Amino acid sequence: MTSHQRWTLRTQHTSYTVRLSPDGPWAELDAWGPHGVETGPSALDWSHRTHFITPADAAPAEYLPHGIRPFTGADLVASRPGHERGTWWTFEEADPDEHSLKLTFTDDLLGLRTTLCYATVPGTDVLHRWTELTCTGDEELRLERLDSAAVNVPVTAGARLTYLSGQWSQEFQRTQLHLTRGTFTIGSTQGVPGHAYAPWLAVQDAAAPPDAPAPTYGVALEWPGNWHITTEAEPGAAVRVRAGRVPHEGAVHLAPGDTLTTPRLACAFSADGLDGLSRVWHHYERHLAGERLHRTRKVLYNSWEATGFDVDAADQLQLAKTAADLGVELFVVDDGWFTGRADDTGGLGDWYPDPEAFPQGFDRFVADVRALGLDFGLWVEPEAVSPGSRLHAEHPDWIYRIDGRPARLVRNQLLLDLGRTDVQEFVIATLDRLLTDHDIGYLKWDMNRPPTERGRPDAGPADHLDLDAGHVAGYLRVLDHLRHAHPAVTIEGCAGGGGRIDHATLARTDVVWPSDNTAPLDRLRIQYGFLHAHAPHTMSSWVTDAPGxxxxxxxxxxxxxxxxxxxxxxxxxxxxxxxxxxxxxxAEWIARYKRVRDVVHHGEVRLLGTPDDATCAVQYDAEDGRRVVVAAFSTGRLDGAPLVPGRAVRLRLRGLDPAATYRDTATATTYSGAHLLHYGLPCAWSADHDAELVVLTRQ
Known part of the structure; x- marks a missing residue:
């Protein structure tokens, strides 16, 4: 349905309807939910009577500048040099089609054209939104705020916000709060999404039952740099979420004739609560993977925790032989393989295999590993440089630094200015050399420090740097090159654990590393939060001996x-x-995993309970419905005593056919779907049995 004032975009199961406001020159959200939700009076309608605020401040606006929206959250703050901030635009035109929409507004006095962009993602329930800003005047513009979009959520009793918080080694902790009035912001100024928050948010009505099917709205920002997501409980009980990147310099300058495109904001809806919303995101990330989704993700062994920086060919080969005997398919040498890397104080930037570590040659070592039937992988940290490296001595101007200020070391290293074209060319040439000269099938890209003294000394004041955006563009350019030039290489994304996980990175990598913490109960909680936002085929996870x-x-x-x-x-x-x-x-567990990994990576995921419960699980349903895989955990008492003496704990499964029959081949037990849905799957925990993998086959 389209007209000159109202447009509806449809995803696989949802509708998103935008209208031009009768109160002013802006677009408003009319309806967002399951198909058909657009038929009837808008749930976001408002009285149109305001006191001490303007109609624009009260409206469920899709995007508004400071000037038209002076009091509540504006999405754009722009000005000309020497003039007051503010934009007062008029509607110019709409450009709709079946899968996209563009709404253009112009301010001739300021010299700015703003285009609100919408596009559905085929085969998913995700809608992309972004904004294009063009300087149409003779003077440059100063953009202090340049959000990607704003979304409005109808609530009755305030909003329940679910977000993923934490710190290094404790990422992706599912956190909730109720917001009835005021502002709540998450974000990062560390040059990456960061460990403290993920660029992801879910919004529900606070009156909805927790962890139950209920309308749930979600946003995720596609930006591996500085960012924010801000939720504002506005006058009249409206809840509005706006998101965008945060310029390092505080503002971006837009030259006459130039256009700036903001990062995409992915918007998603599910009527089935947080669990349903997670499946929407999982489907979307499978779409991002494209043909790479169907590449088997191999069982890897990484030697870091065994040897650290003490990399020696003989020891590494011994580990590889043992790993191959277990059924491992890929051997990865982590930090310490290159020259000058006896510890974390040197070597970064000089990416050549250490001849002392590989006395018979690096290629001979790789061939020996491959002779065991293993693929071979290598760890790199392309953005980092050690002060004593040859690279630093030859190109001190490639480092982020501020003239007259000390260069601060983090993890005994500095950071390359990846926004520079010459630095990008160096990184591309380095990785091309490694992947071409050596038989490497897997590359782990790490980043272990944020930018601190973020300056470019040889730049002048007239350059108007946008260093954060430049670094992001360089990072994505290198990844795009790797995907094109080395399509068979599997790429893992890492930033001291889960510090750089967003949809731009996930679209260009095969797996990501959620956290450096591999302790069992800690990791369970990290992965529980991660699976709310991201698909299991992206989640690399190791078995180690790490204590909690x-x-x-x-x-x-x-x-x-x-x-x-x-x-x-x-x-x-x-x-x-x-x-x-x-x-x-x-070896038995690895063999069991290989038999079900297609279901784990491509199936429908349901989170059963939480790590706060004494028993929780993750359920994976095969695409064809023939198999159900349940990974179940006992997180409660360690003495083995059942919660009720003599009775097994029951895990109620979800999404099964109640009329079907399911068989556990390991125990030869047959269940009806109704039994598993109503009573649940029995788990007889004991002190010696605290986890299980159950595979049910539909008969």
Missing amino acids: VFDPRPRSLAFRFVTALCGVLGVGADLRAWTGEQRTEA
Whole structure:
């Protein structure tokens, strides 16, 4: 349905309707929800009577500048040099089609054309929104705020916000709060999305039952740099979320004739609560993967926790042989393989294999690993440089720094200015050389420090730097080059754990590393939050011997394997220290994982309970409905005593056909779908049995 005043965009299961406001020159949200929701009076309608605010401040506006919206949150703040801030635009034209919409507004006095852009993502329930800003005058414009979009959510009792918070080694903690009035902001100024918050937010009516099917709205910002997501509970009980990037310099200058395109904001809706919204995001990230989705993600072994910086070909090969015997398919050498890297004080930037570590040659070592039937991978940190490296000595101007100020070391290293074209060319040439000269099938890209003294000394005041956007553009350019020039190479994204995970990165990598914390109960909680926002085929997870950091209670090797196989399974423990029994058990778990990883990576995911419950699980339903995989965990008492003596804990499954029959081949037990939905799957926990992987086959 389209007209000159109202347009509806349809995704797979949802509708998004925009209208031109009768009160002024702006677009408003009319309806957002399941198909058909646009038929009837808008739930976002308002009285049109205002006191001490303007109609624009009260309206459910899609995007408004300071000037028209002077009191509540404006999405754009622009000015000409020497003039007051403010934009007063008029509607110019609409450009709709079946899958997209563009609404253009102009301010001739300021010299600005603003185009609000909408596009549905085929086969998903995600709508992209972004804004194009063009300087149409003779003077440059100063943009102090340049958000991508704003979304409005109808609520009755305030909003329940769900977001992912944390810190290094404790990322993706699912956190909730009620917002009835005021402003709540999350974001990062660390040059990456950061460990403290993910650029993701879900909004529900606070009156809806927690963790139950209820209308749920979500946004995620596609930007691996500085960002914010701000939620404002505005007058009249309206809740409005706006999001965008945050310029490092505080403003962006737009020259006459130039157009700036903001990052895309992905908007999603599900009527099935947070669990349903997670599946919308999972489908979307499978769309982002394209043909790479169907590439088998191999079981890897990473040698970091076994050897650290002490990389020696003989020791690495011993680990590789042991890993191959377990059924591992990929061997990755982490930090410490290159010259000058005896510890974290040197070597970064000089990316050549250390001849002392590989006395018979690096290529001979790689060939020996591959002769074991293993693929080979390597860790790199392309944006980092050590002060004592040859690269730093030859190109000190490539480093972020401010003249007259000390260069601060973080993790004993500095950061390259990846916004520079010459730095990008160096990184591209370096990675091309490594991937062309050596038989490398897997690349782990890490980043272990944020930019601190973020300046470019050889730039003048007239250059009007936008360093954050420049770094992001350089990072994405290098990843795009790798995807084009080395399409067979699997790429893992990492930034000291989960510091740089967003849709721009996920569209260009195969897996990401959610956290450096691999302790069992800590990791379970990290992965629980991660799966709310991201798909399991992107989630790299290792089995290690790491003790708990935040929850030190011990758990079995089985618990560690079941946790890790909820995504892309890896092993990172020192296998030389494992007993024969542990290796045998590990080989059995790896074999079990291989039999179900297609369901884990491509199936419908349901989160059963939370890590705060004594029992929780992740359920994966095969695309064809023939198999159901349940990864179940005991997170409660360690003495093995059941909650009710003599009775197993029951996990109620979801989404099954109640009339169908499901068989657990491991125990030869048959259940009806109705039984599993009503009573649940029995889990008989004990002190020696704290996790299980159950595979049900539909008969």
